[in-house]
Amino acid sequence: MSKMLKLLNKFSDLFLKQSRLDPSIFRVPLYSTQTQTSSSANTLYQRLQRCYQERASLIPVLDKWVVEGRPIAHEELKGFIKSFRKNHRFKPALEIAEWMSEMKHFNTKPGHIAVQLDLISKVHGLEQAEQYFNSLEDDLLVLPVYGALLNCYADAKSLEKAEAVMEKIRKLNCSSTLFYNTMLSLYSQMGMHEKLDSLMQEMEYKGIVFDVFTYNIRLNAYATVSDIEKMEKLLMKMEVDPQVTVNFHTYITAAKGYLKGGASEKASMVLKKAEHLINRHERQYTYGVLITVYATMQEKANVYRIWNLLRKDGKLYNRNYMCMLTSLEKLDDLEGAEKSWRSRVREAEVILNRLLENGKEPTASTWSRMAFGYYENAQMEKAVEMTKKAIMARFPVETGPSYCGGVFGIFEKERRCRWNTRNVDAT
Secondary structure (H helix, E strand, O other), X not given: OHHHHHHHHHHHHHHHHHHOOOHHHHHOOOEOHHHOOHHHHOOHHHHHHHHHHOOXXXXXXXXXXXXXXXXXXXHHHHHHHHHHHHOOOHHHHHHHHHHHHHOOOOOOOHHHHHHHHHHHHHHHOHHHHHHHHHOOOHHHOOHHHHHHHHHHHHHOOOHHHHHHHHHHHHHOOOOOHHHHHHHHHHHHHOOOHHHHHHHHHHHHXXXXXXXXXXXXXXXXXXXXXXXXXXXXXXXXXXXXXOOOOOOHHXXXXXXXXXXXXXOHHHHHHHHHHHXXXXXXXXXXXXXXXXXXXXXXXXXXXXXXXXXXHHHHOOOOOHHHHHHHHHHHXXXXXXXXXXXXXXXXXXXXXXXXHHHHHOOOOEOHHHHHHHHHHHHHOOOHHHHHHHHHHHHHHHOOXXXXXXXXXXXXXXXXXXXXXXXXXXXXXXX
């Protein structure tokens, strides 16, 4: 099973390199906006989405919208930034934020500056984020901006700089749990448990309320070092604290701590508690976590039980399948993994046919995913057909039969490699 997944990853890299498809195209919508009606495709968001898919700058789109005399609201642009950030599309989010900062009629507030600072760090790195921060006027250096800088340093695990910013936040008489949680998380990640305890004591002394994230950070630190006794005491404290609502993540963290300490029965007990806390809207993510933990515990029946519950919801994404495949690999269930993969292709075919019937044109991303599925099911003719469509959808002008033929060579080479690997294993 491990070799099958490695081959898939290897094939994916070769295919993307040969076809010049950027890996980020797999995050674009399932069908192209070009087939939509002119009225719906003419909204500003649709223009920005289309421009993003073409890997072009969003600035000309925004400028043209203004030149056309169309209204553009501050809150609308904030919504665009939020949407792009949510989907980890930081570059277009930053372009919109910077465009807003340059437009005189938009009043740049500390909250917007904080978002822009965070995006600069993610897109261009910590050094440029520091340059931007240092360029700000003194009257703009308020808590939200310092908090954003603190997050930048915490993400980069720059401990000394993070502690220096935290000291400035203290001088502003901040009583927000959020900033303290950022430092607690950093100390936990760096294994600095003494500083973590010291900071929590400071919070208690100042009357700064512990929230569920504060508790979960400390619980995770105990779980990491398998200190089950302290972990259990903290868990009981959380369960009786009226200010805290214990969530799914709390019990998952405890389960991992129990497993690391060899207490599998206690791990099963808290996993049941975690399962009861999952609401319908959280299943797509949380069920995958449950499947992974149950696979680690070698509880095959529970892996399939949670998987079947997930399937009943009727929505399965790539991450769900890959989670299940990885879990079945841990269980050494090759037959189950192959069945899951075949099921994936069948379901994908149904979705694709529905799109085509509704007159919608699939993107290169959709065709390439189908190619991967057919390839893994040894349906080489369909795999090549899907590959050609993926390439033509992405580069309709500069590609042709000879180019597609080169990609077919990759399929054939990988097929032979897989065949040889299986025969070596058989011997």
